Amino acid sequence: MxxxxxxxxxxxxxxxxxxxxxxxxxxxxxxxxxxxxxxxxxxxxxxxxxxxxxxxxxxxxxxxxxxxxxxxxxxxxxxxxxxxxxxxxxxxxxxxGKPVTLLDGVEHTLKLLNGDYRIVMATKGDLLDQERKLLKSGLAKHFHHIEIMSNKHKEDYQKLIRHLDCQPSEFLMVGNSLKSDIVPVLQAGGSAVHVPYHTTWEHETIDYQIEHENYFQVENLGELIPMLKGENCLTDGEA
Amino acid sequence: MxxxxxxxxxxxxxxxxxxxxxxxxxxxxxxxxxxxxxxxxxxxxxxxxxxxxxxxxxxxxxxxxxxxxxxxxxxxxxxxxxxxxxxxxxxxxxxxGKPVTLLDGVEHTLKLLNGDYRIVMATKGDLLDQERKLLKSGLAKHFHHIEIMSNKHKEDYQKLIRHLDCQPSEFLMVGNSLKSDIVPVLQAGGSAVHVPYHTTWEHETIDYQIEHENYFQVENLGELIPMLKGENCLTDGEA
Missing domain, CATH: 1.10.150.240 (Putative phosphatase; domain 2)
Known part of the structure; x- marks a missing residue:
């Protein structure tokens, strides 16, 4: 990586x-x-x-x-x-009005990655609501750029990657939705790490297996840094 | 200018x-x-x-x-x-579902300004709806960057100006709302051109006069280019 x-x-x-x-x-x-x-x-x-x-x-x-x-x-x-x-x-x-509750390992991971990587948030949803959640989360300081997207198709990622002034091969997406965070990123030439969450909206699920050399899985965000360092890295073939 | x-x-x-x-x-x-x-x-x-x-x-x-x-x-x-x-x-x-009808002089003005300036769209509203209007408008090709904002306060413009990697003094906002497009931009140290529209939502109106050396007015977008060239430039004092 x-x-x-x-x-x-x-x-x-x-x-x-x-x-x-x-x-x-x-x-x-x-x-x-x-x-x-x-x-x-x-x-x-x-x-x-x-x-x-x-x-x-x-x-x-x-x-x-x-x-x-x-x-x-x-x-x-x-x-x-x-x-x-x-x-x-x-x-x-x-x-x-719900509180924003961070998932395990999030703050620690973002803090450690900063400096070594440009860190970006790329999310779908209502503009105002996502901004409010970001504010409540206290995580804004860790991000170089915030992108709130109306869709997460291949073209949307291509646009984002261009906007971030990097090559697709230099771009890694981390997310819980195979449909929105993984498949379109791989199609755009990037790499993607799936962090499963116990509940996924039915519309965000896919009914096929992903096999791709740039596709990785971790159990939680805490595993991301060891994975990036080349330790404990499960590709789909090995999982 | x-x-x-x-x-x-x-x-x-x-x-x-x-x-x-x-x-x-x-x-x-x-x-x-x-x-x-x-x-x-x-x-x-x-x-x-x-x-x-x-x-x-x-x-x-x-x-x-x-x-x-x-x-x-x-x-x-x-x-x-x-x-x-x-x-x-x-x-x-x-x-x-309404059609997008361009106002007079818009396409011509954007086309002529391109090359001489970095041209940006900065709008409030629903993310998806504004993207749809931009697509319908056929204007997307003229813009270097599109910013859909949840609010247009001084701080929002300061963030945008930083994001665009320019100085406040190099930034000019053009819009129809004194409250959203003019006042906060002047507060952020930028320049602003008011292009009045015949109908303004009550919440977007202000009840005072603006007097500022970086505040300008034109009757329609067609007057923007002569204004930028220093011809026909009405500051508030002269208007």
Whole structure:
């Protein structure tokens, strides 16, 4: 890994807890609407609405809230009342007010990497919400650059790599989503380290194995530095 | 203006039409809710809700839509039905689907400035929506850098200027909002050109006169180049 000059970190569920808050929100949504539709079906309806709305609303809490409201209209066939909508909006606001809890090894790792590498944060989501989380996290000082992206496709990474003025071969992405943090980076010619998180949004999963010479896995961020030093480095073939 | 190296343009109502779509949306909102509250009062309620929600939701269509829904709950005292909510969501989606119509002189001006200056777009709003408008506008090729900002305070411009690797004295902002595009830029040590637009959101207005040696005004973007060349340059004192 001697060629790496820039390390980009995904934020949600890589640096701090995020997805469990959405799982909790979905659970509350399904509970409040259960007299109209059994929970599992309500979850399917909400998921379908969210995914349909991604091109329109993008990622983040505001789009999620609007999708909950749209799902209420569909599930109740317009017979629900404004109290359901009020509850959905409260569920959304609750996510926005959640504390930012760092994952194990994050602060230590960022601190140690700084100096040896240019450290970047590259995350999807609502602009204001991600900025607020970064502020709450206290991690801003570790980053040379913050990129909040509307999407994480191959082209988006190519743009980011150009903007960072480095070669794809010098760029390493670290994240929990195989679909957003790993596959498109490998396609763009970069390297990628997968740090799995116990909960992943269904839309972020992939149903195939990745085999690539620039793809690596660690169990947690604490393993990143030994990996970069060439110790304890599991490629997919060895894992 | 010989010291200027970077020119940043606001987007909404500086490069393309935006605010009239929101005025139209507010008009539709007030019309649909008028059996509960006279139009003018409904507008005040919506405006109040929007401004209250700015720290939470930020700028853009999704936050505006959520504010319309919240205003429906307040105005109808929770007695309205989901059809009102459905209409509010449709009003929001309609804004997102609007064409991007360039203002007079924009393309010509950007084309001529390129080469002589580093040209940047610096705008507030929803990340995905602003990217979509930029794409629709066909203007992306003129910009060296695109900055979508959650806020446009003095500190935000200071961060942008540092990021662009220039001195405040080399930075010129062009925009239609005195509050967001002019005052904070002057405070940050930059120069600013006001290009008024016929409609400005109430929250973007200020109630005092600006007097500053680095503050300029033009009637439309076509006047920017003569102004930069030192012809036809109105400072506030002369205007």
């Amino acid at each position: 001697k060629h790496i000059r820039v390390i980009a970190f995904d934020a949600d569920d890589t640096l701090w807890i995020n997805e469990p808050y959405f799982r909790e929100a979905e659970e509350k949504f399904c509970e409040m609407i259960k007299e109209y539709l059994p929970k599992e079906e309500a979850y399917r309806e909400l998921f379908k609405t969210e995914v349909n709305n991604l091109p329109l609303y993008g990622y983040g809490v505001k789009g999620f809230t609007l999708s909950m409201i749209e799902a209420i209209m569909n599930i109740t066939e317009m017979k629900g009342d404004l109290h359901l909508v009020e509850q959905a909006m409260a569920i959304g606001r609750e996510i926005l | 010989k010291h200027i190296r970077v020119i940043a343009f606001d987007a909404d109502d500086t490069l393309w039409i935006n605010e009239p779509y929101f005025r139209e949306a507010e008009e539709k909102f007030c019309e649909m809710i008028k059996e509960y509250l006279p139009k003018e009062e409904a507008y005040r309620e919506l405006f109040k809700t929007e401004v209250n929600n700015l720290p939470l939701y930020g700028y853009g269509v999704k936050g505006f839509t959520l504010s319309m829904i919240e205003a429906i709950m307040n105005i109808t005292e929770m007695k309205g039905d989901l059809h009102l909510v459905e209409q509010a969501m449709a009003i929001g989606r309609e804004i997102l």
